[in-house]
Amino acid sequence: MKNKALLTSVALGAAYLLRNEKSRNKLMDQVKNFSGPKKAK
Structure with a gap:
């Protein structure tokens, strides 16, 4: 049940x-900054 709520969110x-x-x-900008020099998906 908990997993279903997570998927819904x-x-x-x-x-x-x-x-x-x-x-x-x-x-996307936040993800790029967080991941650093690595390429964000």
Whole structure:
């Protein structure tokens, strides 16, 4: 049950990011900064 809630949260988050370009770009910048010189997916 806990796993299903996690998947639902991830799916909703993904749908939100797909709809909001600003949020998506902001998140990608944070991921790139966090991962450092490594290439972010």
